Amino acid sequence: MTERHDILPLVPADIDTYRQPVVYMREDCHVCRSEGFGTQSRIEIEVEGKRIIATLNVITGGDWLPQETAALSNTAWEALALQPGAVGRFSHPEPPVSASAIRTKVYGGRLDDAACRAIISDTIQRRLSDLDLAAFVTSCAGDRLDEAETIALTLAMRDAGVRLDWGRGPVLDKHCVGGLPGNRTTPIVVAIVAAAGHLIPKTSSRAITSPAGTADTMEVMAPVALDQAAMRGVVEAEGGCIVWGGGLDLSPADDMLIRIERPLDFDSEGQMVASILSKKAAAGSSHVLIDMPIGPTAKVRSYAAAKALSDRLQAVARALGQTISVNRSDGSAPVGRGIGPALEAYDVLAVLRRSPQAPADLRERALDVAGALLELVGTNGRQLAGELLDGGKAEAKFMAICAAQGGFTEPGEAPQMQPVNADRAGRITAIDNRRIAKIAKLAGAPGRKTSGVLLRTRVGDTVEIGQPLFEVHAETQGELAWALDFTASRDSPFRVEDAP
The missing domain is CATH 3.90.1170.30 (Pyrimidine nucleoside phosphorylase-like, C-terminal domain)
Known part of the structure; x- marks a missing residue:
């Protein structure tokens, strides 16, 4: 079988490379020699008509991998849906279509609709390396995406994955731009809005650069890694959910870009808007409340920056046909007492359970956000939100949502x-x-x-x-x-x- 210069048996490497397909070969492997592959080479792998592009890591010592065998990372193995005994054909891939568009942006050019769609398509198909994606993210950093580019990128990201349709409306949602530790209002807001009888299918992310994302905090109380069918069942039963969006294929390119943004630890205003609104549109949301904390050590540091970001959000939302409202809040200090998944979950539960020890600032922020969101659909929001929270209906709804998602668990405590x-x-x-x-x-x-x-x-x-x-x-x-x-x-x- 290995007499051909481009074929090798495949084995799983059992290495988690998080969404990045990686292939491992020994440096004395005949495919490496004959094809001129080296470390970090981009390689196309074909197995029975399925193709992926992976990054090569060269093994220079040890005997864990046989000489004439290639090992695939978990992501690569799963993408090809392989079984034991699989054999792959290796070749040099064609350059990605979007490489020239990224190069143009790096040198200060603009991205049109076609360029954005090409970049997002190549990202999802994993035709772009991490270096390519890092160049793209860097070229868009700060304010280097204008309004038209932001709209084009948002539409490309929205259209590249699954789009949910709930069959009725309005469909409410909320998002916080971040930068404020402990500001875990989402579980409380979802419980209030769902208790008010509205649809709020909330998909949330895990932490990017923070000590906890909403999905991280919710996961200590209930399962969040639901598929689309399970998520739909929860929403149909309870009117709302709080699930991790990474497994739902909603704007999948966003998760891949976030993987690159995390170690770089910076944001692009345009990419932030595209990330937020592409996922909201893909989730079927029609009315969205954006919570924007402002403070000297928050993500948004001044009211001038908040106005610019708000204007960009409104412009892109109009292009998507969404109704949004921006709630500018005090971002000068952390919210609540806990910072970290379980510690934030304790604060959430204290507010929902109306505990005398519940952090007052978290309670008030949650009521502000829930009230503003309800007012988007013509309700006397703040008053209704307070009644639902104080009367225990929000707590009951939250527990029902947890049960529907797989069962409630009390948060643990660090040793x-x-x-x-x-x-x-x-x-x-x-x-x-x-x-x-x-x-x-x-x-x-x-x-x-x-x-x-x-x-x-x-x-x-x-x-x-x-x-x-x-x-x-x-x-x-x-x-x-x-x-x-x-x-x-x-x-x-x-x-x-x-x-x-």
Whole structure:
């Protein structure tokens, strides 16, 4: 079988490369030699008429892979739907159609509709390498996408995947642009809106650069990795859901771009708008509330930036035929007490259960967002939202949604906890959102579900020397030490000034 220069038996490598197909070959493999393949080469693999393009990693030592065999990462193996004994044919792929469009954008050119559709198509078909995608993301960073380009990119992303149709409307949705730790209003808002009798099929993401995304927090209370049929069943039964959008094939290119954006740790205003609204449109949403926290250490740092982003969102929404409203909120400090999946889930449950210890700021924000969303469909929203929350109907609806998604579980608790104390007396005048989020991530969040930071004080509180400001929660001693070492080596995220 291996007498041909372009054929090799295939085996699973059992390596998770997260959506990026990777092929492994030994450097002395005859296909590598005859085809001139080297590390990071892009290779087309064909098996019984199915084709993918994968990135080559060359094995230079060890004996885990036989010489005349190729191993495929989990993503590559699943994309080809292979069975044991499969044989693949290897060749150099044709250059992706969109490569010239990306190059044009890198050098300051504009993207038209055809270019955007080519880039998104090649992204989904995995014809673009991570380097290609990084070049595209970088070329769009900041404000380098104009309004027309943003609309073209949003439409291309929306049309590239599944589009849900709920058969009736209106279909409500909400999104927070992020940057504010602990601002976990979504589960509360979904419960309120669904209890009011409206459709709110909420798809949420996992964390990109934060200590928790909505899907991460919801997952400690109920399953979120539902397929389309299961999601539809939950919505038909309860009017709403809170599920992870990554497995639903809604705007699938967005998940691939997010994978590149995460390590680069920057945002493009145009790509942010395209990401938000393409997924809302694909999910069938007709009325969307955008929560936009504004603060010096939030994602949106000024009212001028908020206006520019709001204008872009409104323009793209009009092109999609959506009705949206932007709720500009205070982003100067974290919300609630918990930062991290389980810790944020405790705050959510405290609000829904009307606990006396529930964080008042999270409750008020959730009511503001739910009220504004309900007002989009002509309801006296804030009053109704308060009645549904205070009367227990929102809690009952949330528990019904959890049951429909697979069952409710109380959040867990981290085995390692240590307070960080004030080193001076005075009044807390500010908390740095980015720095406190960094500490939570070093403690293990969001991957370690019970890890994160629990705030013991808030802006405006007066503290004494030695009083706990916050607690670091971790699942391992090493992660606890890592977070505490970082905290000790930097200025405190809490600004404490002399009390007046």
